[in-house]
Amino acid sequence: MKNPEKERLAQHQSEEKDWLKWGPYLSERQWGTVREDYSAGGDAWNYFPHDHARSRAFRWGEDGIAGISDRYCNMCFSIALWNGQDDILKERLFGLTGPQGNHGEDVKELYYYLENTPSHSYMKYLYKYSQKKYPYDQLIEENKKRSREDLEFELFDTGIFDNNTYFDVSTEYAKGDETDILIQITITNRNSQPAPITLLPQMVMRNHWSFKEMTVKPVIATVKKGKNTSVFIDHPYVGKYNFYFQAADKLLFTENETNREKVYREINQHPFKKDLFHTAVCTNDFELATKNNSGTKFAPLYQQILKGGESKTFQLRLTEENLNEPFADFDSIFKKIKKECAQFYDDIAPKATEDRKAILKQAFAGLLWTKQYYNYEVEKWLNGDYKTTPPPKERKDGRNSHWKTLRNHDILSMPDAWEYPWYAAWDSAFHCVSFASIDPDFAKEQLLLFTKEWYMSPNGQIPAYEWNFSDVNPPVQAWSTLQIYKTDKAKTGEGDIKFLKRMFNKLSLNFNWWVNRLDRNDNNVFQGGFLGLDNIGVFDRSHGIPGNGFLDQVDGTAWMAMYSLNMLEMSLRIAEHDDSFEDMATKYFGHFVFIAEALNKMDTDKANTWDDEEGFFYDRLILPDGQSTTIKVRSIAGMLSLAAVLTIKKSVLDKFPKFKASILWFQKYRSDNLKYEVIQQFKDGDDLLLSLVPKDRMQKLVTSLLDEKEFLSEYGIRSLSKIHHKPYQIHIDGIEYSIDYEPAESTVSLFGGNSNWRGPIWMPMNYLFIQALREYQTYSGNDFLFEYPTGSTKLLNLKQVSDALSNRLIKMFEKDAEGNRPINKNYEKFYQDPNFKDLVLFYEYFHGENGRGLGASHQTGWTALIANLIEELEN
Template identity: 55%
Template sequence: MTTEHKRIAIIEKKEVPLVQWGPYLSERQWGTVREDYSHDGNAWQYFPFDHAHYRAYQWGEDGLAGIADAAQNLCFAIALWNGKDPILKERLFGLSNGEGNHGEDVKELYYYTDNIPSHFYMEYLYKYPQLPFPYQELREQNALRGKHEAEYEILDTGVFNNNRYFDVQVTYAKQSDKDIFVRINITNRYSEAASITLLPTLWFSNQHPGNTMPAQPVITYRNANTVVATHPSLENYYLYFQQPDDLLFTNNITNTEKVTGVPNKSIFVKDAFHDAIIKRKHVKGLRTVKKGTKCSPVYRMSIAAGETKTVYCRLSNTEIDKPFDQGFENIFIVRKNEADEFYNAVLPQHQSEDIKQIQRQALAGLLWSKQYYNFDVAQWLNSSDGITEVNSNKINGRNNDWLHLKNQDIISMPDKWEYPWYAAWDLAFQCIAFAKIDAAFAKHQLLLIMREWYMKPDGQLPAYEWNFSDVNPPVHAWAALQVYNIEKAQKGEGDIIFLKKIFQKLLINFTWWVNRKDRKGNNIFEGGFLGLDNIGVFNRSFPGTNMQLEQADATGWMGTYALNMMEIALEISMHDISFEDTAIKFFEHFVMITEAINEHHLWNEEDKFFYDVLSVYGSEPMPLQVKSIVGLMSLFAVAVIDKKALNKLKNFKKHIQHFNENKINHQSWLNEEQDESDKLLLSLVRPNRLVYLLQRMLDEAEFLSDGGIRALSKYHQDHPYTISIDGVEHSISYDPGDSTSDMFGGNSNWRGPVWLPINYLFIQSIRRYGAFYGDDLLVEYPAHSGNKVNLCVVADELATRVISLFEKDKEGRRKMHGNYNWFYQQKGNENLLLFYEYFHGDNGVGLGASHQTGWTALIADLISELHESKAAVKSENAVLAS
């Protein structure tokens, strides 16, 4: 057991399996719903980036390369100034939703290079231009570009040409959970000397309206190299720092003069350090005062070409006479070695260094995106931020029916900038990647979102803060089963208590789906956009009056949900027979949904494909003949059951036999057995239809790209689909890259790109089919190639294509970097990776959020599974050969 595994074993015994200090500080709090107190609900406009420097937040804090305690009382992050910018670089910049030609987008270069579950070792790299940061140029150039043009990125501005920038690497190494060393390395990558100012900043959160902050929290001068932070809810913490050029204090309160025109009562406001460093205003006053709620030592450095300068800090709950005693730097070497030891134990060995880097940085980004999230909807609706009074538009507006929602937890986020909030179905995928390195945290997260202060009393799960009532796919039972099995494989024993707890909550959510999304009671489900944004020819959440949209994907998801619930109940039944009847109940649900999707008009016999069907009052049902992943999602509902296990569950086995013998009303129930096999296959898709769907999926002229399965068939590139509804024409065509539609803000596209979580599900499902059929079912891969292989090989080949998005080719280029490979091939940048939201359907370039290591971290799991699959084939071949 590695040192880190020993720490994890201690942490997982806690009621909440977390350490007190971690990367819980967001990189953007501005522009979020939580900070929006406007009349019109325009969160981006109400609290833009330009206000973030001088307006105190109500619900959280943000910073650059920062950390915080688990309740975000006390925060630490760095601020920088290159001597030319109009503001300090305290947080990451990006375009708001209305500013980007493809919606919101972070415009910075930063990388999560390492992290481990206990956060005893963490690395973060930020690249800071030496020329003025091109804030206005990025806004103006993106404003000039249309939907059919690429985004104007920071590498397009020229500020990184000739390596005229600083590498700022922030590394955290803990002596103990409450004693943290910080190393800040600043390297001048340019060919000439350059100056930079560094402010390692410590501050208290301010969650109080207006321009007030309780007097109790205070950071006080102790000596020239130490300040002490005192808070009523936190023990004392000492920030130790090496000899600075200056030491400044202020308060984390709003600069009212800039926000409302009301003169400030003192100079000690949130943005005081900007004036002090850049304009040299009030320096003496900020230096002379000996306390405040925000404090920073200041280091002014001139760094020669190629030189690295280092500053050390230490944040500790202990008074230490010599915080930087001789040899203290060794802690960074020790913790780095422990991180190496941990990943050598959990990740497959005998792989290329490049593949190891991909896995490790994917997991590092996932760990860095554990965030403090605080939102009390009732309080938010009925309170003021001291700037805008409470108004009826707000009270009756967004999320007003989620008054029970009171969140204040550390949650796995999709992204610390673009998505600094949790998303229900993203979270499910994130937990699978987490399970490989920290199963206790993965289980905690799945249970957390089911808690009564998250889940609505009627069983609906909160989607995300922009609209908690949006409906996300019901993937949580699947995720719970995956997490359970991953931990079981690790420990040799499954956590049945966890399964029981989450099963009880999932029962409520499943009931909500059945009652709310099956209006006709025929086991054909709705659900609206289901997280797939603009996958449809129109907004599927609002098809129109006197209309009902029966969805192939919603029905496929529900078939998968019923099957997963059955599998969970069966697993629990092996330990507690009282769950056997519940397994039977979900088996019946699965049978009914199977019959419905196969016998209803969702299947188009002519096209051999599943389509959504629009039912208009007084007219025949109309299939929406869009060839998208909506029609392939029925493949997700597949399970292989061990018949030996069934023999222990006599009632369940008897029930299956009864359905087999009495297929009067259930002609489409799908189960298969093979001679001398101890397995039983349950599937939503008939075997012949499985082949039809795979033929389309594996066709390079349709769904199969070099980087995985596209969200929309390439068929629609030359054959756009158009439909007229109520006299209005709606159309959809293949968009391999960024969306050309404004339907959901323009920055989320399911009309052609490759999405990793969906590919992961397809690969998992195909592998299950392959495990059952073996060589008895062969398909052409790719379609029309004449090359016939079994489905296990198909799964491996699809995984290989997805992994190729991240891998270096022979020239050292990565598909995802696209036109920016020139930068990532430079010395020192070769191993820097980004984990995009989705990828171009033709060339594999990364698109959308550039750090959505949430569900894109599944690449780490995909690599491990491919490695295991190839090892199993190699072993099997060796046995056959012998």
């Protein structure tokens, strides 16, 4: 059956049409980011706070509500609202900064990503705007009073949404063509009483001229043609566009420039500044805002009083075309594009329940809505712009100062468009696995981007995240590469070997960086620091290791074993088309064998990480005098050894005689030297299982993994064993360190305190474990059977176990018999309401006992893997 959305993607890839020139690339928060921070000490939150954002021009991007932009964020559209009560215009989403939140930074708004297609041909965003005064100060002060043991004080808790005293503001986009964007904004009064609402659909030109030379300044100017009033936009970087809109109460113009008097107490050269619309609307003084008929920021103003339950729709159109009747075909285009969006998603998981289809669709919508324009050129940022005041000299040796080659100017998949409006390398790798289901070409391009010379350091390190590019994220790019390759091949019938080659070549450099930098003793046991797992240890694993020692990390070693296997598998797949890669398979096989041997030493070596009595892997702290201490924390860091597994079929081995000979050589000649014989069960003529842990240890680990008294929650795998409800304590160098099972928000400030790996459920790690269990099943069939749950006497094979785990994770998002979704545990009353019940949020992580959503409330990024699980179960 013809699929118009897939046709659009094909047109884009063939460069027939540039369907991705416009998209949801406008950030939800540009203030408080590292890019906008020019302070001496790197205090990003306070250098550019929310209170400055309405008055101060951004340097590296723009932000707004429900917004879109061209791919370089030069021309930006978003909505602004005013309810007649607020002290400021609602132009951007509000949230607490890291220091203000009792559990770190957090957006304090109600908004939902409802629909989006890979070409962004149709998009829908819902914002819930209270008719009562927005409680900015109350949110700050109440959270300030609360300790880390308390819940966060959320917008629902303020009472401003009680009795449905709010508007639903739905913003929809439909593309008539690649540069023809139809915009429909529908505002509904959900209360029974009349209420005033002011809408400003804003066009903003990103300010380049205040920071660097710009040959021609962009302009938005009024055009009157017959009975229609529109504006003409001329932008030297984007082109010429017409912006059509229905008759408005007023037309407002100003310049997207800093109000220096407001921000710096300096004299303005003119009064037409960024915050002019805010002043005009909130004081009802429009004289200055309506004085000009051109500028770099524009909005038609609509002032309405909506009756109880009444809806009002506003239509606008941004297009390169000159149209005499811009709204004549508006409704028919919208209807057609919405139908095509529904068809695209119906084809993904046709057997799923309606609720699961809705979850899948919103998961992918959130993933697509958080594709953002990201601009950060470190050397230029360190030096400052010559047209502005030079930044403090301390910056030269400050944050990211060793990353002068990094130049980011791209559309990137963000973890969250508000709380994390920047990329994190390992997050993005997981995002790409979900993207592969709906837009494999974007998934490939995104992953390749991180290996480009202007991203990857010359030494082979991949940048971690904006706050510290030099930190170390787990090396999951090779795993992601294979997941994308397999998904793409399954859908198209053809594997993209060129993509594999390109990733393999660059990842070889990154692999060598890991081997050379993070294996301190050249013993194939790796360190790495926090490795994305924030506070999972008893101390911050990235800084200040107690006693000036270093930590042999099970997770660091497991990640490298998995990396070796991923590179091995890539080598073999490429070698089917280019036999010169067969040698590389042997190279990575050797790496894996020695890593496995190092982790599994069977003797009493002081660096041993396996505790045979307790059946678990533990990190070991090595002190300068050579003494070592086992850190006996039962966490998914120790479980990660399960993820390093690969089955190589006999049919594949037979294709590569040199590689097979190397395996047999290792088996014959290295058996006396290898304490753990990785290939001890291999017989010539059989499939080969490469597992970081031997069968007996794997069985012990899986038994713990599936134990509800330890790792298995009703909603997935916990990040820390429940046995640590009794705190684990250890004394090192005269200081006591401890960790205890915390199934919800973090109660400690370690590593920022806004993410917790001490008990909650994390989607990406669960997904890795599920995929690993399926790989064991590929080799063993029904030879491996486990009690599920442990102690239940109910035996399942590993495919059945992985499906059961998937269903537990999906259950967090599904309605139960009472119509409640576990993710909404604290606010079930609101989400029982007809106007809330079908809205789903995809949180950063989840309560280890009841599945409640925790952390960033819109981190669809890697939580979008829930859509993969639904698709895998329902096809």
